[in-house]
Amino acid sequence: MDHPPYRGRTRKLVLSFDVGTTFSGASYCILDPGSAPEIRGVTRFPAQEQVGMASKIPTIVYYDQAGEVRAVGAEAVQEGVFEEAEENGWVKAEWFKLHIRPRKGESSSEVSAKIPPLPPNKTATDVLADFLSYLFNCAKSYICVTHASGAELWESMKSDISFVLSHPNGWEGYQQTHFRQAVVKAGLIDESEGKRVSFISEGEASLWFALKHGLSQETMERGEGVVVIDAGGGTIDISAYQKPVGSDKFEEITAPRCYFQGSVFVKINAWLFLQSLLKDSPYLDELDHIADCFDRTTKIRFSDDTIAQYIKFGSTKDRDEEVGIRFGQLKLSGHDVATFFAESVKCITGAVEEMLRTNACSLKHAVLVGGFGASEWLLRELQKRLHPLGLTVMRPELYVNKAVSDGALDFHLASRIQARIAKYDYGTFYRTTFDPSDPDHEARSDTVVPGAGGKTMLRGRFGNLLEKGTRVTDEKEVRMVLSQEATNLDKLRKNLDMVIEVYCYAGKLEKPKFRDVDPDGFWKLCSISANLGHLPPKEEQSPGHGMYYKVNFSVVLNFNATELKAQVAWDENGEERRSPASVMFYPD
Structure with a gap:
């Protein structure tokens, strides 16, 4: 490397x-x-x-x-x-x-x-x-x-x-x-x-770090899949990669996961437990301090749930034996401390099990990095749960908490990810010509609106630009052919100051056609803005109605890069022309 x-x-x-x-x-x-x-x-x-x-x-x-x-x-x-x-x-x-x-x-x-x-x-x-x-x-x-x-x-x-x-x-x-x-x-x-x-x-940054400090080249050359588990303070990022035999680049083999179950949530779970434990104790006023002491010491050294754990927070004079405080230390059972980590362990093992169920690729290795990855308890639990699934779990010996900043530079200098997996369905809503013979259209006949040239248009059709689970390579672009129509040129030119909304669908339906089939499953990802007023309109004749004007164009998106990039494209004298489009993202 x-x-x-x-x-x-x-x-x-x-x-x-x-x-x-x-x-x-x-x-x-x-x-x-x-x-x-x-x-x-x-x-x-x-x-x-x-x-x-x-x-x-x-x-x-x-x-x-x-x-x-x-x-x-x-x-x-x-x-x-x-x-x-x-x-x-x-x-x-x-x-x-x-x-x-x-x-x-x-x-x-x-x-x-x-x-x-x-x-x-x-x-x-x-x-x-x-x-x-x-x-x-x-x-x-x-x-x-x-x-x-x-x-x-x-x-x-x-x-x-x-x-x-x-x-x-x-x-x-x-x-x-x-x-x-x-x-x-x-x-x-x-x-x-x-x-x-x-x-x-x-996830990608951690892959490069793992390749330098633990994963053997022979392992990757055999095409064996590897799960990278970056356990940090706020999030746990889980990604899976494979290097196709004979290739010098890597491919993402399943959509990456991100869970808000990093080490800060272990502290939050401890705080909630201690709040309940100390509710009738005079030491409830010390709750934040005790939780901080747990975070700095007990959480880090915890490795065995069969042994009592202690949080040292005060002096030898501090005592409340009803809640387990003696000589300035709060005693907790190892089992209780293990519950603080339970959701973090569960989300990792659940994600890996899902990856194994949904992918034909053979996952053989799991690499644990990140500051939270230094936890002995987390490492032991993952080894215990993932080994029966056929995975070996390793943790690089060299500074796992520097994995991301070092790995990010490695990635920047020699990007070798040639394919990623789409995490959601991506698309936009548009109007389509109403077809009364289509049951889906007929069921939504109350949403029709008049269109140019006397046509009747149906709103709310979801045009899928990129389906969830699609393998997206460096060269792959996705596009959707769209058009603007109007009965007069002034109105058309005004409509060509375009704002196109891109939506994600994260629900459970496959290939949703309309927004109303699962309205809570859609959210607005971004808007793409471009002015196409310079494009020459075409005159169209609607059967049985008058003339109208129409401009055809395409929205072109590149999903493979870490950042979404957008362009608009159109045909000009038989050649495709393009211009960049500005992208504004929305909170979800």
């Missing part, structure tokens, strides 16, 4: 930021003409005690009452900061990435309520921008200090920096839009320089 020498003419810097729910990291690569790229991690941060290849910082920002940043990352958890924040009314922003999360399938309002609110007058994009600015400055400082003539080196590269940002598997255009806006707001690029930012799913 070594990279060939860089063929560019000038030196260039690529920065990778992994903004996690609880911890974040940065990696970089200096591209020197004629030299093979080398990926390096930013391993020193202000106030960071741990110095080494696995160095990451807490994803925390403190703001003062004026909304100014006061402490970030490791600075925000050093001794004395909590007291200073209390005295001066500072507000802490944490888990802020989850405020732009997809809401599809979210069921636990109790869990959602535990996600900390954003600081007053701050959006998630604002906080992301401040945090990205901090990571950028840390990377700049690190490069300047650790490289020979580092300051001069930085000056030679600062005007041409590419940024690679990773995000959970289930995140799409809406979340990417927020990240891109945050990069601009942080001052890392101008608004016109969007091409300097690229995205990668955490």
